[in-house]
Amino acid sequence: MAGQTLYDKLWTQHLVTSRDDGSALIYIDRHLLHEVTSPQAFEGLRLAGRKPWRRDANLATPDHNVPTTLKERSAGNAGILDDVSRIQVETLDSNCESFDIEEFRINDERQGIVHVVGPEQGATLPGMTVVCGDSHTATHGAFAALSHGIGTSEVEHVLATQCLIAQKMKNMQVRVEGELGLGVTAKDIVLAVIGRIGTAGGTGYAIEFAGSAIRDLSMEGRMTICNMAIEAGARVGLVAVDDNTIEYLRGRPYAPSDAQWPAAVEAWRELVSDADAPFDKVVELDAADIEPQVTWGTSPEMVVNVSANVPDPAAAEDETVGRGMTRALEYMGLEAGQKITDITLDKIFIGSCTNSRIEDLREAAKVARGRKVADGIQLAMVVPGSGLVKRLAEAEGLDKIFIEAGFEWREPGCSMCLAMNADKLGAGERCASTSNRNFEGRQGYGGRTHLVSPAMAAAAAIEGHFVDVRDYDYAPSDALSA
Amino acid sequence: MKKFERLQGLVAPLDRANVDTDLIIPKQFLKSIKRTGFGPNLFDELRYLDEGYPGQDASQRPLNPEFVLNRPRYQGAEVLLARRNFGCGSSREHAPWALDDFGFRAVIAPSFADIFYNNSFKNGILLIPLAEETVERLFQETEANEGYRLDIDLAKQRVITSSGEEIPFDVDPFRKHCLLEGLDDIGLTLEQGGAIAEFESRHRAAQPWLFRDV
Ligand code: SF4
Numbered sequence: 193m194a195g196q197t198l199y200d201k202l203w204t205q206h207l208v209t210s211r212d213d214g215s216a217l218i219y220i221d222r223h224l225l226h227e228v229t230s231p232q233a234f235e236g237l238r239l240a241g242r243k244p245w246r247r248d249a250n251l252a253t254p255d256h257n258v259p260t261t262l263k264e265r266s267a268g269n270a271g272i273l274d275d276v277s278r279i280q281v282e283t284l285d286s287n288c289e290s291f292d293i294e295e296f297r298i299n300d301e302r303q304g305i306v307h308v309v310g311p312e313q314g315a316t317l318p319g320m321t322v323v324c325g326d327s328h329t330a331t332h333g334a335f336a337a338l339s340h341g342i343g344t345s346e347v348e349h350v351l352a353t354q355c356l357i358a359q360k361m362k363n364m365q366v367r368v369e370g371e372l373g374l375g376v377t378a379k380d381i382v383l384a385v386i387g388r389i390g391t392a393g394g395t396g397y398a399i400e401f402a403g404s405a406i407r408d409l410s411m412e413g414r415m416t417i418c419n420m421a422i423e424a425g426a427r428v429g430l431v432a433v434d435d436n437t438i439e440y441l442r443g444r445p446y447a448p449s450d451a452q453w454p455a456a457v458e459a460w461r462e463l464v465s466d467a468d469a470p471f472d473k474v475v476e477l478d479a480a481d482i483e484p485q486v487t488w489g490t491s492p493e494m495v496v497n498v499s500a501n502v503p504d505p506a507a508a509e510d511e512t513v514g515r516g517m518t519r520a521l522e523y524m525g526l527e528a529g530q531k532i533t534d535i536t537l538d539k540i541f542i543g544s545c546t547n548s549r550i551e552d553l554r555e556a557a558k559v560a561r562g563r564k565v566a567d568g569i570q571l572a573m574v575v576p577g578s579g580l581v582k583r584l585a586e587a588e589g590l591d592k593i594f595i596e597a598g599f600e601w602r603e604p605g606c607s608m609c610l611a612m613n614a615d616k617l618g619a620g621e622r623c624a625s626t627s628n629r630n631f632e633g634r635q636g637y638g639g640r641t642h643l644v645s646p647a648m649a650a651a652a653a654i655e656g657h658f659v660d661v662r663d664y665d666y667a668p669s670d671a672l673s674a
Numbered sequence: 675m676k677k678f679e680r681l682q683g684l685v686a687p688l689d690r691a692n693v694d695t696d697l698i699i700p701k702q703f704l705k706s707i708k709r710t711g712f713g714p715n716l717f718d719e720l721r722y723l724d725e726g727y728p729g730q731d732a733s734q735r736p737l738n739p740e741f742v743l744n745r746p747r748y749q750g751a752e753v754l755l756a757r758r759n760f761g762c763g764s765s766r767e768h769a770p771w772a773l774d775d776f777g778f779r780a781v782i783a784p785s786f787a788d789i790f791y792n793n794s795f796k797n798g799i800l801l802i803p804l805a806e807e808t809v810e811r812l813f814q815e816t817e818a819n820e821g822y823r824l825d826i827d828l829a830k831q832r833v834i835t836s837s838g839e840e841i842p843f844d845v846d847p848f849r850k851h852c853l854l855e856g857l858d859d860i861g862l863t864l865e866q867g868g869a870i871a872e873f874e875s876r877h878r879a880a881q882p883w884l885f886r887d888v
Contacts, residue, residue, distance in 0.1 A: 206877075208866070208869055208870055208873045209866060209869050211848060213846065213847035213848045213851075214846065214847070214848075215846065215848040217863060217866065217869075217870070219870070219873055219874065219877060221884045228704050228705075228766075229704075229765065229766065229767070231707035232707065232708065232709045232767075235707070235709075240860070242860070245870075246874075248885070248886075256704075257705065274705075276705040276706070276728050276729070277705050279705075279707065280705050280707060283707050317883070317884065319881065319884070320884060325765055325767075326764070326765055327763065327764045327765040327789055329765075340789075341764075341765035341789055342765060342789070342792075343765050343766070343767035343770075343789060343792060343793035343796065344709075344767040344793075345767060345793065345796040345797070345859075346792065346793075346796070348860065349859060349860050349863065352860050352863075352864065353860060353863045353864055353867075353870065354870060354874070355863055355870055357848070357859055357863065359846065391692060391759060391762055392692075392758065392759040392762065392785060392787070395759070395785065395787060395788055396788065422789075425759070425762065425787060425788070427788050427789060446886055447883075448883035448886065449883070449886070452882060452883040452886075455883075456881070456883045459881060491692050491694075512691045512757060512758070513691070515690075516690070516691050516692065519690075610696075610701050611701065612701050612702070612704065612705065619725075629694075629696070629763065629764075631694045631696040631697065631763060632696070632697060632719060633696060633697075633700055633719050634696050634701075637700075637719070637725040638725075
């Protein structure tokens with residue numbers, strides 16, 4: 193018998209029943225909730241007189257609507273000035289209270305972006321199924337957990353039944369071999385992958401990221417990559433378990449107890465694809481070829497090397513693509529042929545569930561240290577992914593580096609990743625952002641988003657335009673402690 | 675859930691690939707804690723010339739006359755014709771809620787994003803993937819003929835054009851069944867509560883650390 197992929201193993205371990213028509217019921221181990229996609233689900237439960245099947249599988253935190261400025265934040269929910277946003281957060285609080293679900297509230301130090309909080313708490317474990325009403329749930333796949341985003345009806349379904357009706361996906365392996373150049377990061381890998389296979393390239397697949405370049409990444413880097421699997425159309429991104437995975441989890445609050453630990457580790461070691469496992473599709477990249485990436489358009493697949501020029505729609509593969517490119521250039525206020533490094537910025541956003549973990553902040557701080565944000569930049573902000581990331585960064589002195597350089601150091605939340613709170617771009621404003629989506633209006637009505645890595649965003653803040661962080665006097669990894 | 679059996683609906687063409695869920699319903703409207711009322715903000719940034727925010731009176735806002743759904747000939751459309759990778763991006767179910775609230779019952783496109791696909795079926799909206807060439811032809815026919823309608827027969831899995839041409843389409847049998855019967859899948863799943871409980875106790879015995887109290 194042919195071997196099994198990691199995805200096949202996780203699927204089989206959670207299969208409750210399968211139907212002849214190909215759909216199946218799979219068991220859900222962890223359900224993460226936030227304020228935006230849960231209110232209608234709780235309402236549905238209440239109307240049907242149902243209760244959560246297993247309350248301890250659920251963990252909630254508000255993240256999308258929370259203010260990131262200290263003044264508003266210190267007032268708790270009352271500091272959320274927009275009434276509609278405040279009601280949404282209050283609704284989460286009251287739903288969690290009445291259904292007895294653990295919640296890290298707005299000013300709990302453990303609060304943060306749900307995809308930062310889960311792993312940080314050890315609430316995301318290898319071998320779990322993890323779902324959340326949020327497409328970036330793929331992030332948790334970095335721990336060899338079968339994780340994906342669901343809609344609100346499915347949130348209600350999971351609450352009520354601890355299961356999901358699902359269909360098995362196909363297997364894709366994205367293999368990245370070799371060593372990344374200095375200044376090239378996980379974010380550049382995943383943007384390069386999306387550039388290669390397109391935003392629909394992974395539709396219907398679970399993508400396993402493999403190869404020596406992935407093995408060499410920290411857990412933070414792997415989370416960045418799995419986070420953006422959905423931007424390639426794949427609901428699921430996965431990385432096999434190795435020592436990094438296990439070490440990251442040791443001692444986390446919800447990780448297995450000391451007594452359970454050895455058996456857990458033994459089970460986790462099995463969570464790798466068998467050597468002879470067949471994949472439906474394999475994509476290979478050479479890490480050494482990957483340059484820092486910058487998106488130029490309104491879809492993450494509209495991405496080029498920092499050394500490149502803005503592409504020409506006339507050279508597009510077909511008419512639909514060409515029209516899309518023309519529309520994107522118009523929206524972005526760019527000309528075909530323009531050098532990427534000539535693009536000047538108005539705002540800089542370092543944050544989001546893609547790049548707001550401690551390692552991301554360290555990378556950005558290395559670039560910012562001892563330098564100043566360019567005069568042309570109206571706002572450069574750093575938003576840590578959780579209260580605990582913030583505390584750790586402050587203990588390392590990163591906050592001071594950013595503040596001295598002219599960045600704003602904010603409170604944790606989704607912030608300008610999708611601009612549901614007060615942090616947003618004005619019409620026509622251009623932003624270098626470490627988030628995951630550059631869709632029209634994503635960071636504010638008429639706002640223009642370029643997706644980049646934290647180091648590239650910090651360098652753009654210092655220069656006022658994009659620069660190749662590799663040409664930049666980029667400090668080696670130990671420079672911070674020097 | 676709303677049933678879907680057969681629909682003879684006016685078709686509106688949205689000639690744009692990779693329509694993402696931010697475009698279908700911008701984030702400021704996701705702050706609502708209700709499931710209804712999203713129709714006036716469907717495609718908000720394309721439909722209106724000003725910036726939308728929750729609680730506005732949509733009838734007072736300046737419409738973008740260029741936008742296809744604002745053209746008189748497409749008023750009352752129930753079938754949306756779209757390009758590849760429709761519904762990509764976020765998991766927001768507000769996207770199908772907005773399509774539904776606006777009056778769309780079916781979307782035809784060469785391909786759909788996965789989460790959007792699931793969400794739509796759960797709200798009684800039928801998504802029909804057809805070959806790129808077929809979709810192209812339907813675009814031409816819709817634009818050439820004012821009042822162009824398509825007849826969609828879910829039981830037979832056929833789209834029938836006004837000239838009588840029958841175009842077969844794929845739909846997964848379980849979703850088809852739920853849509854034809856208007857079934858609530860939570861109720862269906864709970865019928866298997868015994869199997870779930872049994873699975874759960876085996877799973878707990880094998881991997882007790884997955885059940886650590888949060
Ligand atoms: S940071 Fe952005 S992408 Fe991540 S969960 Fe928040 S809004 Fe969604």
